[in-house]
Amino acid sequence: MTTGKKLPPGPRGIGLNRLIHRVRDHAGFFQHYHDQYGDIVYFTMMFNKMCLVYSPDIIEEVMVTKRHAFEKGPLYHRNKILVNPTTMTTVGPQHRRLRKLIQPSFRLNAIRGYAEIMIDEAVKLRDRWEDGAHINVDVPMHQLTLDIVAKAFFGRDSRVDSILLKEVLSSLGWRAALTFIPFGNFIGELPIPKNKRARQAIEDLDRVVYSVIEKARYSEEERVDLVSFLINAKDEEGIDPALTSEEVRDESYVMLIAGHETSANTLVWSFYYLSRYPEVRARLEKEVDEVLGGRLPTTEDIDHLVYAGAVMDEVLRISPPSILVGRRCIEDCELGGYHIPKGTIVQPFIRAPHRNEKYWPQATEFRPERWFEPDQPKRPTHAYIPFGAGESKCAGVAFARSEVVLTLAIITQRWRVETKSKEFPKVNTLAGFYKPTGGLPCIVHRRE
Numbered sequence: 340m341t342t343g344k345k346l347p348p349g350p351r352g353i354g355l356n357r358l359i360h361r362v363r364d365h366a367g368f369f370q371h372y373h374d375q376y377g378d379i380v381y382f383t384m385m386f387n388k389m390c391l392v393y394s395p396d397i398i399e400e401v402m403v404t405k406r407h408a409f410e411k412g413p414l415y416h417r418n419k420i421l422v423n424p425t426t427m428t429t430v431g432p433q434h435r436r437l438r439k440l441i442q443p444s445f446r447l448n449a450i451r452g453y454a455e456i457m458i459d460e461a462v463k464l465r466d467r468w469e470d471g472a473h474i475n476v477d478v479p480m481h482q483l484t485l486d487i488v489a490k491a492f493f494g495r496d497s498r499v500d501s502i503l504l505k506e507v508l509s510s511l512g513w514r515a516a517l518t519f520i521p522f523g524n525f526i527g528e529l530p531i532p533k534n535k536r537a538r539q540a541i542e543d544l545d546r547v548v549y550s551v552i553e554k555a556r557y558s559e560e561e562r563v564d565l566v567s568f569l570i571n572a573k574d575e576e577g578i579d580p581a582l583t584s585e586e587v588r589d590e591s592y593v594m595l596i597a598g599h600e601t602s603a604n605t606l607v608w609s610f611y612y613l614s615r616y617p618e619v620r621a622r623l624e625k626e627v628d629e630v631l632g633g634r635l636p637t638t639e640d641i642d643h644l645v646y647a648g649a650v651m652d653e654v655l656r657i658s659p660p661s662i663l664v665g666r667r668c669i670e671d672c673e674l675g676g677y678h679i680p681k682g683t684i685v686q687p688f689i690r691a692p693h694r695n696e697k698y699w700p701q702a703t704e705f706r707p708e709r710w711f712e713p714d715q716p717k718r719p720t721h722a723y724i725p726f727g728a729g730e731s732k733c734a735g736v737a738f739a740r741s742e743v744v745l746t747l748a749i750i751t752q753r754w755r756v757e758t759k760s761k762e763f764p765k766v767n768t769l770a771g772f773y774k775p776t777g778g779l780p781c782i783v784h785r786r787e
């Protein structure tokens with residue numbers, strides 16, 4: 340059944356050139372179609388029906404008011420490592436049950452425990468740097484967020500480390516990539532080193548997850564890692580059953596994917612913008628010195644590091660690390676007054692409303708001050724969505740805020756990070772994460 344309306348504007352043809360454009364320059368591809376056709380664009384790309392969405396109102400339709408017309412996360416199913424439905428891949432009642440059960444893992448008492456790990460790991464990183472050292476800041480930030488995830492998710496006593504997690508993430512990527520190529524399933528079964536390593540990494544992490552689950556279920560000690568919170572979570576209304584061990588295992592894989600690149604790239608972009616805007620960096624240094632006075636931060640300081648929070652908000656506005664979200668229409672529907680056929684992949688481009696001058700004057704300028712200005716333009720609710728929107732809004736907002744604000748404060752106490760080049764770096768977004776291609780070469784200087 341169709342709605343009787345027209346398809347949104349957009350180019351015609353099967354779209355081989357579009358595929359090439361998208362692979363070469365993902366962000367530029369989205370921007371190009373926005374500039375050419377407006378707030379909603381429709382086309383086919385190698386037999387896939389695609390719809391790109393740019394305005395807060397239509398984004399709201401996709402993610403909030405008409406969310407029941409969409410399924411999400413088809414890519415996650417493709418890697419064949421996740422067996423059960425997860426928060427990332429479900430909608431409706433199934434999703435509501437999972438959200439209810441993961442909620443305790445992100446309450447204040449849980450965040451306090453994770454924050455202690457964040458502080459310890461950021462201090463270790465800070466102590467490793469030397470004055471005048473040349474670093475690619477991408478590397479320590481990814482390492483840091485993986486070290487934090489290893490301990491916060493699986494416990495300080497678990498054998499998991501960033502090397503294993505890196506191997507697991509690369510295995511997940513490899514399994515997903517195989518589903519796009521002819522004979523991918525067959526290739527995935529061949530006894531080649533890549534497949535062996537992938538299988539081994541998943542088996543190693545599974546062993547850790549199931550042993551944490553055993554400890555959390557049967558030992559007397561109170562454990563404060565994410566896996567233990569998940570296995571012990573109960574529906575307070577007593578309606579939905581608790582998570583099974585396999586569901587906890589899958590959910591922890593999803594959190595690993597969702598909660599590592601995003602925070603690492605927020606930190607990388609923070610150092611880029613702080614280096615490009617020395618007056619912002621000076622104000623951040625002043626706040627850090629005044630609030631902390633040389634001591635280490637605690638969880639309580641996060642709310643007092645107001646300017647550091649505004650730096651994070653502004654980074655997420657100007658260069659959101661999750662550049663888009665993906666949905667697939669499970670029935671014919673209407674968006675922005677246009678007809679969208681069943682099966683269309685619909686992708687809201689998060690960065691578009693963030694860079695719209697109507698909502699954000701001087702939108703391409705990095706100005707954390709804007710977050711304190713009393714006379715800001717009136718904005719639609721979904722003009723700022725770095726963490727998504729509606730029922731599927733990011734579950735890890737408090738985790739990410741603690742991680743980024745604490746790390747910025749701890750590094751800023753001692754170091755000034757200068758990018759080597761003043762040019763805007765080349766960006767890679769193919770996997771959906773907006774990050775500098777090849778990282779961000781920098782020099783670290785000890786503060787006076």
Ligand code: HEM
Nearest residue numbers: 426427597598601602661664725726727731733734735739
């Ligand atoms: C600055 C860092 C982060 C950013 C920018 C970010 C962004 C997002 C976005 C845009 C979504 C929505 C995806 C969609 O609707 O399809 C999302 C969902 C999610 N994020 Fe985050 N995220 C961040 C950090 C984290 C962390 C640290 C965790 C876990 C510890 C996490 C866990 C999740 C989960 C579980 C979901 C799925 C929620 C649901 O579907 O109900 N995220 N995130």
